[in-house]
Amino acid sequence: xxxxxxxxxxxxxxxxxxxxxxxxVPVAEAHGCVxxxxxxxxxxxxxxxxxxxxxxxxxxxxxxxxxxxxxxxPVAGDIPAGRTxxxxxxxxxxxxxxxxxxxxxxxxxxxxxxxxDGGTQRVTLRQEPLAGAHVRPAGDDLxxxxxxxxxxxxxxxxxxxxxxxLGHPRVEVVLPPRVAVLSTGDELVEPGGAAGHGTVVxxxxxxxxxxxREHGFTAERVRAVADDEQxxxxxxxxxxxxxxxxxxxxxxxxxxxxxxxxxxxRDGEVEFRGIAMQPGKPQGFGLVRAGDGRRVPVFTLPGNPxxxxxxxxVFVAPALRLLAARPxxxxxxxxxxxxxxxxTSAGRTxxxxxxxxxxxxxxxxxxxGGQGSHVLGALAHADALAVVPAEVxxxxxxxxxxxxxxxxxPGKESLA
Amino acid sequence: xxxxxxxxxxxxxxxxxxxxxxxxVPVAEAHGCVxxxxxxxxxxxxxxxxxxxxxxxxxxxxxxxxxxxxxxxPVAGDIPAGRTxxxxxxxxxxxxxxxxxxxxxxxxxxxxxxxxDGGTQRVTLRQEPLAGAHVRPAGDDLxxxxxxxxxxxxxxxxxxxxxxxLGHPRVEVVLPPRVAVLSTGDELVEPGGAAGHGTVVxxxxxxxxxxxREHGFTAERVRAVADDEQxxxxxxxxxxxxxxxxxxxxxxxxxxxxxxxxxxxRDGEVEFRGIAMQPGKPQGFGLVRAGDGRRVPVFTLPGNPxxxxxxxxVFVAPALRLLAARPxxxxxxxxxxxxxxxxTSAGRTxxxxxxxxxxxxxxxxxxxGGQGSHVLGALAHADALAVVPAEVxxxxxxxxxxxxxxxxxPGKESLA
Numbered sequence: 135x136x137x138x139x140x141x142x143x144x145x146x147x148x149x150x151x152x153x154x155x156x157x158x159v160p161v162a163e164a165h166g167c168v169x170x171x172x173x174x175x176x177x178x179x180x181x182x183x184x185x186x187x188x189x190x191x192x193x194x195x196x197x198x199x200x201x202x203x204x205x206x207x208p209v210a211g212d213i214p215a216g217r218t219x220x221x222x223x224x225x226x227x228x229x230x231x232x233x234x235x236x237x238x239x240x241x242x243x244x245x246x247x248x249x250x251d252g253g254t255q256r257v258t259l260r261q262e263p264l265a266g267a268h269v270r271p272a273g274d275d276l277x278x279x280x281x282x283x284x285x286x287x288x289x290x291x292x293x294x295x296x297x298x299x300l301g302h303p304r305v306e307v308v309l310p311p312r313v314a315v316l317s318t319g320d321e322l323v324e325p326g327g328a329a330g331h332g333t334v335v336x337x338x339x340x341x342x343x344x345x346x347r348e349h350g351f352t353a354e355r356v357r358a359v360a361d362d363e364q365x366x367x368x369x370x371x372x373x374x375x376x377x378x379x380x381x382x383x384x385x386x387x388x389x390x391x392x393x394x395x396x397x398x399x400r401d402g403e404v405e406f407r408g409i410a411m412q413p414g415k416p417q418g419f420g421l422v423r424a425g426d427g428r429r430v431p432v433f434t435l436p437g438n439p440x441x442x443x444x445x446x447x448v449f450v451a452p453a454l455r456l457l458a459a460r461p462x463x464x465x466x467x468x469x470x471x472x473x474x475x476x477x478t479s480a481g482r483t484x485x486x487x488x489x490x491x492x493x494x495x496x497x498x499x500x501x502x503g504g505q506g507s508h509v510l511g512a513l514a515h516a517d518a519l520a521v522v523p524a525e526v527x528x529x530x531x532x533x534x535x536x537x538x539x540x541x542x543x544p545g546k547e548s549l550a
Numbered sequence: 551x552x553x554x555x556x557x558x559x560x561x562x563x564x565x566x567x568x569x570x571x572x573x574x575v576p577v578a579e580a581h582g583c584v585x586x587x588x589x590x591x592x593x594x595x596x597x598x599x600x601x602x603x604x605x606x607x608x609x610x611x612x613x614x615x616x617x618x619x620x621x622x623x624p625v626a627g628d629i630p631a632g633r634t635x636x637x638x639x640x641x642x643x644x645x646x647x648x649x650x651x652x653x654x655x656x657x658x659x660x661x662x663x664x665x666x667d668g669g670t671q672r673v674t675l676r677q678e679p680l681a682g683a684h685v686r687p688a689g690d691d692l693x694x695x696x697x698x699x700x701x702x703x704x705x706x707x708x709x710x711x712x713x714x715x716l717g718h719p720r721v722e723v724v725l726p727p728r729v730a731v732l733s734t735g736d737e738l739v740e741p742g743g744a745a746g747h748g749t750v751v752x753x754x755x756x757x758x759x760x761x762x763r764e765h766g767f768t769a770e771r772v773r774a775v776a777d778d779e780q781x782x783x784x785x786x787x788x789x790x791x792x793x794x795x796x797x798x799x800x801x802x803x804x805x806x807x808x809x810x811x812x813x814x815x816r817d818g819e820v821e822f823r824g825i826a827m828q829p830g831k832p833q834g835f836g837l838v839r840a841g842d843g844r845r846v847p848v849f850t851l852p853g854n855p856x857x858x859x860x861x862x863x864v865f866v867a868p869a870l871r872l873l874a875a876r877p878x879x880x881x882x883x884x885x886x887x888x889x890x891x892x893x894t895s896a897g898r899t900x901x902x903x904x905x906x907x908x909x910x911x912x913x914x915x916x917x918x919g920g921q922g923s924h925v926l927g928a929l930a931h932a933d934a935l936a937v938v939p940a941e942v943x944x945x946x947x948x949x950x951x952x953x954x955x956x957x958x959x960p961g962k963e964s965l966a
Contacts, residue, residue, distance in 0.1 A: 139964050146963070162741040165760040179926070181745035186922070188803060214777065214807040216736025218748035232807055234737055234853070234924075236748040275925050282927065290957060291760035295753040295855050296930040301744030320632025321650055325578040328717030329597035332634035332652040337711040344581040344707035361630065387604055390670075391630040391648055437650070439711050452963035464961035483965060508596070508650075509691050511698065514712040521965055538965075541706060545880035547562070547868035548555050549899060549937055549954075 135410035137524070138483050142449055144405075145419045149431055149453045152421065155311070155378055158304045161297050164289045166350050167307035168459040173283040176301035178273035183237040185213075186268045190228045190250060190257055191241035200262045209257050213238060228257060237269055244268035276300075288460055308459040311378035312352045315342045318366060318384040318394055319437060322358040337510060338383040338435075338442045345446060351454055361385060361393040370397075370432075374424035378457060381450060384437030387416045394434050398422070404432055410524055412482040413441040413507035417449065431457070438507035444485050444519065447538070465538035470497035470520070472533045476505075480527035487516035488537060499537055516540055551826035553940070554899050558865055561835045565847055565869045568837065571727070571794055574720045577713050580705045582766050583723035584875040589699040592717035594689035599653040601629075602684045606666060606673055607639055607647045607657035616678040625673050629654060644673060653685055660684035692716075704876050724875040727794035728768045731758045734782060734800040734810055735853060738774040753926060754799040754851075754858045761862060767870055777801065777809045786813075786848075790840035794873060797866060800853030803832045810850050814838070820848055826940055828898040829857040829923035833865065847873070854923035860901050860935065863954070881954035886913035886936070888949045892921075896943035903932035904953060915953055933957055 156170045185191065191213065197205050210227040215234040223229055223240040231237070231244060243263035251258040276282055282300055287293055289307070297305065315338075322336040329335055339355040346353035354377070359369050366385075373380055385394035386406060395418065398404035404420035418434035431453060435445040447465060455463060470490055478484040488499040499520050503512030518537035522529055529535070572586045601607065607629065613621050626643040631650040639645055639656040647653070647660060659679035667674040692698055698716055703709055705723070713721065731754075738752040745751055755771040762769035770793070775785050782801075789796055801810035802822060811834065814820035820836035834850035847869060851861040863881060871879060886906055894900040904915040915936050919928030934953035938945055945951070 142964060160742055162756045165756070165763070177744050179745070180750065180924070182747045186924075188806070212806065214736060216738070216748060216777065218746065220747065230806065233803060234735075234750065270922070270924065275920065275927055283930070291757050291764060292859060292926075292932070292956065293930045294760050295757035295859070296926040298741040298756050299745070299751050299753050299926055301751070303742045319650070320630060322632070325714040326576055326719045328593050329595070329715070330634065331598045331636065332632060334596065334650065335715050335717070337715050340578045340581070340714050341707050341711035344710050347581070348707060361632065387649060390604070390628065390646065443708060443711070448965065455963075461960060462963045463958055464963045466958065466961060504691065506602070506686070508602075508686065510595070510708075510712040510715055511691055514699070514709045516708070540708065542879055542882065544877060545882060547871075547878045547880045548558060549864065 135408045135415070135481065138409060138411050138448060141407060141409050141417060142452065145449055145453050146456055148421055149456045152429060152431060152457060154308045154457065154459055156306060156308050158306050161302055161305050164297060164305055164307050165291065165294050167289050167309055169283055169285050169287045169289065170306040170308050172281055172285050173297065173300055173302065173305060174279050175276040175282050176278065178278050179276040179299055180270055180272060180274060183272050184270050185231045185233055185235050185237060185244045186270050187244055187246040188233050189231060189244045189246040189268065190259060191223055191231045191238050192228050192243055192245055192259065192263065193223065193225065193241060194243040194263050194265045194267070196226065197245070197259055197262045200259050204258045204260045206256055206258050209254055230254065242266060242269070286459065310351050311454055311457045312354070312376070313346050313379045313381060313454065314354055314356050314373040314377040315339055316356045316369065316373065316380060316382045317358040318361065318382055319358065320361045324358070337439050338437065341439060341443060342381055342446060345443070349451060349454070351458070361391045363393055363397050366393050367397050371425060374422060374430045375426060378430065379454060380430060380432045382432065382434045383442045386418050386434045386436055394418070398432070398434065404434055410482045411448070412479045412484045413438065414445040414448065417445060439510055440487070440507040440513045443513060447519070465519070465540070467536045467538050468497055469534055470499040470537045472520070472529050472531060472535055473498050473500045475529055475531045476501060477528050478522045478526065481524055483524045484522035485519040486522060487512045488518055488520045489515065490517040490537060490543065499535060551824045551831070551897065554825060554827050554864060557823060557825050557833060558868065561865055561869050562872055564837055565872045568845060568847060568873060570724045570873065570875055572722060572724050574722050577718055577721050580713060580721055580723050581707065581710050583705050583725055585699055585701050585703045585705065586722040586724050588697055588701050589713065589716055589718065589721060590695050591692040591698050592694065594694050595692040595715055596686055596688060596690060599688050600686050601647045601649055601651050601653060601660045602686050603660055603662040604649050605647060605660045605662040605684065606644045606675060607654050608644050608659055608661055608675065608679065609639065609641065609657060610659040610679050610681040610683070612642065613661070613675055613678045616675050620674045620676045622672055622674050625670055646670065658682060658685070702875065726767050727870055727873045728770070728792070729762050729795045729797060729870065730770055730772050730789040730793040731755055732772045732785065732789065732796060732798045733774040734777065734798055735774065736777045740774065753855050754853065757855060757859060758797055758799070758862060761859070765867060767874070777807045779809055779813050782809050783813050787841060790838060790846050791842060794846065795870060796846060796848045798848070798850045799858045802834050802850050802852055814848070814850065820850055826898045828895045828900045829854065830861040830864065831898070833861060855926055856903070856923040856929045859929060863935070881935070881956070883952045883954050884913055884934070885950055886915040886953045888936070888945050888947055888951055889914050889916045891945055891947040892917060893944050894938050894942065897940055899940045900938035901935040902938060903928045904934055904936045905931065906933040906953060906959065915951060
C-alpha cells in the first residue's frame, strides 16, 4: 500500500503540469478567481485631493488663533461629494465641503463641522487647523502606475474592492476549475427517490457538488451512470470536453463489475493503487486525454460516501486548489484529547469521524458514530477527522490527536 | 456613543422578531439552507442486507474448518450491485457478490475475494466466516421512522448526503436571506470605470455582494443611486419587496447631503447612532415596512469601504445568520503579539487591519498599512482585524491582541 503523502505528491506533480485556464474578465466578475497578472493602478487613488470629514474648506493661514478667538467667514457655497467641476476657494471665504468631496483649489485644510456653528451663510470656526488637516491628497493610497496587486493573489471580497478601484475595465485571471462529478453504479437511484431492494440513493453526487461549491469550484453533477463500460466511456469522453477535472465515484475496487477501473486501467490512463488509509484505500488518478487534446485530471474515488468525502478532502481538494492557482490551505488542524479508545488498521492512516467538545482543559474528541465507510450519520454529525498515524494501531483514551476541522468550531458573535 | 455589543444586541433582538422565510424544497436543493423540520428516515438505511466486500455469499455453517482445509463450492451465479430481484442461495452452493449488493436469502456471511481463488465456476474458500461477517444488515444505520436530522441543522455537503439517503422527495427548510446591497452617493462610478475629478468607483457594492456570497447568503447589487431623496426612497421601496434584508452604504454621517439618514430618520424607521468603534462609528438599523407589510431589516453602513466591511462583519453577518437560522459563528479569533505600537481613539473599540506571521513563539501581528477608513490596500492585504478594547488608547509593541481572522491562516495540504 502506498502512503497517503506519496499518492498526494504524485497527483500534485501531475496537476502542476496541466495548463491553468486563464481569461480576461470584467473586474467586477473576478471574485473567486486568482489574478494571472500583476495589477498596477490606472489612476491615482484617491483620484483627487478630498475631504476626510464633513466640514469647511479653508486656507489654514487665515485661521491663525481661531482656537482662542473664533474666526467668522462667509460661506461661498457647497461642495457635495460627487461634484466634478473644478472649484476655487476665494481668499477670505470658506466653502462647505462633504466627506469625499474634492478640495477646492486654494484650500489646504478642512475644519470639521463639529468645531463650527454649522452656518450656511456665515460660519464661526473655532479651530486653527494645520495645513493638510483632514485632507486626503490625490494618490495618497496609490499613485498612478504603482503596483497594487501581484499575480497569484486570490480575489476575495476585500481584494475585489481594491481591484475595482484601480480603474481597469478587465483583468486577466485564472478561472476556478470546472469540475464534473460522475457517480457510477447500477444500484444508484436519483436523489429525491427512495432506496428499495438492491438500490441506494446517489448521495455522492450531491455531496461532492456541494463541497466543491463550498470550496469555490464550479461543479456540475452528471446523472449517475450504470456499470456499463461503453456507456461510462462515452459519458466520460463527453464531460472531458467541457470540464477541467472529473471526479468519479464507485467501480474502483476488486469486484467483477468495477467498470471505472476496467475502462481506465486498460490503456494505463489512470493508475489504480491501494493507499494506506482508512477509509479510502482504493484510489485512482490520471491525466486522461480529452477529444480536444487537453489532458484532464481524473480522480476515481471509492463509492462508499465516507470514503469518497475523505478522499476528496485529502487528495482532490489540494489538487483543485493547485489547478485554480490558489494558495495551499488544507483543513485547519486543532489538537484534541480522545475520550474514547478504539482500535485501527495497523499500517493505514485512519481518518476517524469525531465530534469535538470544548472543556476547560481544551478540546475533547469522541467518535461521531459507526466508523464504517458507508455510515452517513457519523459523517454528517462529525466536526472533524481525527488523524491516527499509520504506525498506531490503538487509540487509548487520553491520547492527543490532530483533528482536521470539517466545520467551523461554534463561535460567538460578539467582540467581547 | 453606544458600545459595540449594545448595538449588536439591539439589532439581534429586532431580527429575532422577523419571521424566517421557510419553504419545502427538493432534497437535493437543500444545500446551504437550515432544516425547518425534524427529518425521520422514510426507509431502512441500508434498505436491505448487503455485502460490505467483494466476495462470495455463503452459509457460514457450511464452511466449518475452511481455515485449515479449504472448502470448494460451485458458483451458482453473480449478484452485482444494483441487482433488484430476490435471489436465494441454494444449500451447498455459493454466489459471487459485489460490495453493496443484496445478500441472497439463505446466506448469512460473505467471504472476501482475497481469501479465495476467485473462481467463477467453482471457488476455493479459505476462511470459516462467523455468521454475519461482512454483512451490513438492513436498517443497520437507521431504521425506518428513526429521527435522523433535527430542525435547526445547517445543511452542508455532508448533511446533504445523509438527507438525500432518507428517501424523501422534499424537505422544509429555512432559505438563506435574499440581501440587496445599495450603494449611495453622487460621486459613485460603476465598477469597470475609472475615478476622475470628484468621483470614486463604487467598491462597496461588489465587495459586500462578494462577502455575502462567501457567507452563503443570496446577494444582489442594486446599481448605485445618487444623493436624491425621492430616488433613494423609490429604489429602497422597490428592493424591500423582493428581499429579506437591505444593506445601504453611504449617506449616514453629519453631512448636509446625507440622503439615507435624511430619508430614514424622518419617520423613525431607522435609528441612527454613533457607535464606540473605529472604524464604523456612524451606524443605522431598523425594521422598515415593505409595501407588502413585511418588516425588513435595513442596515445603513458608512460609505468608507473599510468602515463598511468592518460593520458588515461585526453587525450585519451575525444578524443575517440569525435570519437564516444558522448557528452563531463570528470570525474565528486567534491571539497574536503586536510587533508595532500605535495609538487609538480612547473610548472606541478599534478594529485594526493587521497581517499575521507565524514565529516559533506563536503569531505576530503588524499593521497592514494605513488605518484610514478609506484605505483599501490595507483592507485587502489584512489577514485579520486586531481588537483593541475601548479602554485602551495605546497599543505597545509586545501587547497580546485578539485577532479576528478575515482569511484562513496559510496551511499545508499534507496530513503529515
